[in-house]
Amino acid sequence: MPASLTARRLFCLAPLGLAALALAPLATQADTWPSxxxxxxxxxxxxxxxxxxxxxxxxxxxxxxxxxxxxxxxxxxxxxxxxxxxxxxxxxxxxxxxxxxxxxxxxxxxxxxxxxxxxxxxxxxxxxxxPLILVVNPNSGFASARQWLDEVRKSPGKYSYASPGIGSPHHLAMELLKERSGSFIVHVPYRGTAFSTQDLIAGVLPMGILDTAAGLPHIRAGKLKALAVLSPRRVPQLPEVPSFAELGLKGVDVAxxxxxxxxxxxxxxxxxxxxxxxxxxxxxxxxxxxxxxxxxxxxxxxxxxxxxxxxxxxxxxxxxxxxxxxxxx
CATH class of the missing domain: 3.40.190.150 (Bordetella uptake gene, domain 1)
Structure with missing residues (x-):
């Protein structure tokens, strides 16, 4: 075989060899992980x-x-x-x-x-x-989610709601709920769930969105009232609380x-x-x-x-x- 052809073949095969060498550490790493x-x-x-x-x-x-x-x-x-x-x-x-x-x-x-x-x-x-829950202070005057829907629809801007912060799932969930229900509720963002929950319990704000982890202890203790869940169906931890889908408000599925x-x-x-x-x-x-x-x-x-x-x-x-x-x- 001519020397020039052999050299050319070796030159073409070199990148393949280098690639194999480069991949070898990754294969070894995967085999020994975690060390x-x-x-x-x-x-x-x-x-x-x-x-x-x-x-x-x-x-x-x-x-x-x-x-x-x-x-x-x-x-x-x-x-x-x-x-x-x-x-x-x-x-x-x-x-x-x-x-x-x-x-x-x-x-x-x-x-x-x-x-x-x-x-x-x-x-x-x-x-x-x-799962996310629409909660209200027990003294807010809201007895049910249906009453809540009727009231916020006819009173745009009258009410404010608490969220753990701008851009949180809780904030975006309420924005979706407002869009689907045709209502306007003023957003009051807090610096974390602990602070928003504290003010909801104190009655500083009448309503908010909480996740089950933050809300369940206070709902079970009677410090907050759950009106509806933002899930397609009721959640096992709150079997008596309806979903918005049950109330005829479709497309509100956020977690x-x-x-x-x-x-x-x-x-x-x-x-x-x-x-x-x-x-x-x-x-x-x-x-x-x-x-x-x-x-x-x-x-x-x-x-x-x-x-x-x-x-x-x-x-x-x-x-x-x-x-x-x-x-x-």
């Missing part, structure tokens, strides 16, 4: 619903993986600080993120600039959702949902194992029971299903945000 503790970033304060979900799931998931999962709370800026921390982490399977409506859907429409993009992440799987994500570029084998182990851990009877008692609807899925869900949510909510001219900055 050290895994960081789980929660972009909200300790003690909240997102934190509770991660801390209930982490021990079981860690036991299955043979490593400790360390919860790292990085709150601030509507979840953007913690989400950005996770986005900039190495894509090696040692950083997980609890992603929600705000981080993966709302923020990219509510803010002109984000330090990260939802596309910086690979979805691992859907974990659970927090504060939680999914598991990793930085984009994480080895596929690692993502698939994480998905399988997460689904197994969240289905454990003792874990599922604690989550459901806290007010969560457990609904594990795989990564592709979560990815499709995020796309659907983005299309729907970005259109509503534009239509209602909502913004956080």
């Amino acid at each position: 050290k503790p895994i960081r789980w970033v929660v972009a909200y304060p300790a003690g909240g619903g997102s934190d509770f979900l991660a801390r209930q799931l982490a021990p079981a998931l860690g036991a299955q993986l043979g490593q400790t999962l360390v919860i790292e709370n990085r709150p601030g800026a509507g979840g953007m600080i913690g989400t950005d921390v996770a986005a900039k982490a190495p894509a090696d399977g040692y950083t997980l993120l609890t992603g929600d409506n705000g981080a993966m859907v709302f923020n990219s429409a509510m803010y002109k600039k984000l330090p990260y993009a939802p596309g910086d992440f690979t979805p691992v799987g859907f974990m659970a959702r927090f 504060a949902w939680q999914g598991l994500f990793v930085p984009k570029g994480t080895p596929e084998a690692v993502v698939k194992r994480l998905t399988a182990e997460m689904q197994k851990a969240i289905a454990l009877p003792e874990v599922k029971a604690k989550l459901e008692d806290f007010g969560l609807e457990v609904a594990p899925s795989d990564g592709p299903a979560l990815g499709r869900f995020v796309q659907q949510e983005t299309q729907f909510w970005h259109a509503l945000i534009r239509e209602r001219k909502l913004a956080a900055d």
Whole structure:
């Protein structure tokens, strides 16, 4: 064989060899993963619903993986600080993120600039959702959701409602409810669920949207009254509370949902194992029971299903945000 032809073939094969060498560490990494503790970033304060979900799931998931999962709370800026921390982490399977409506859907429409993009992440799987509830102070004068609908429709601007913050699922849920019901209620945003709940109980504001995790203890104690749930059907924790669909108000289906994500570029084998182990851990009877008692609807899925869900949510909510001219900055 001519020397020139041999050289040419070697030259053409060289990139293939380099590519194989480049992929070899990734294959080895996936085979040995995990070989050290895994960081789980929660972009909200300790003690909240997102934190509770991660801390209930982490021990079981860690036991299955043979490593400790360390919860790292990085709150601030509507979840953007913690989400950005996770986005900039190495894509090696040692950083997980609890992603929600705000981080993966709302923020990219509510803010002109984000330090990260939802596309910086690979979805691992859907974990659970927090149903949302329309609540009122017991002394507000509202006895039922039907009465509430009649009153807010005929009295635009008379009432105000509390939310945990601009761009929160609770805020967007009420905006959808206002759009569907043809009503106008003034938004009063707070800096977190604890503060909005406190003022609802005190009667500073007559109404608000709370998730089951925050609202159930106060509803059960009689400090707040639940009028309706923003779910397609009644929730098990509040069997006596109707859904808006029952009242004839269609298209009001909102929840504060939680999914598991990793930085984009994480080895596929690692993502698939994480998905399988997460689904197994969240289905454990003792874990599922604690989550459901806290007010969560457990609904594990795989990564592709979560990815499709995020796309659907983005299309729907970005259109509503534009239509209602909502913004956080």
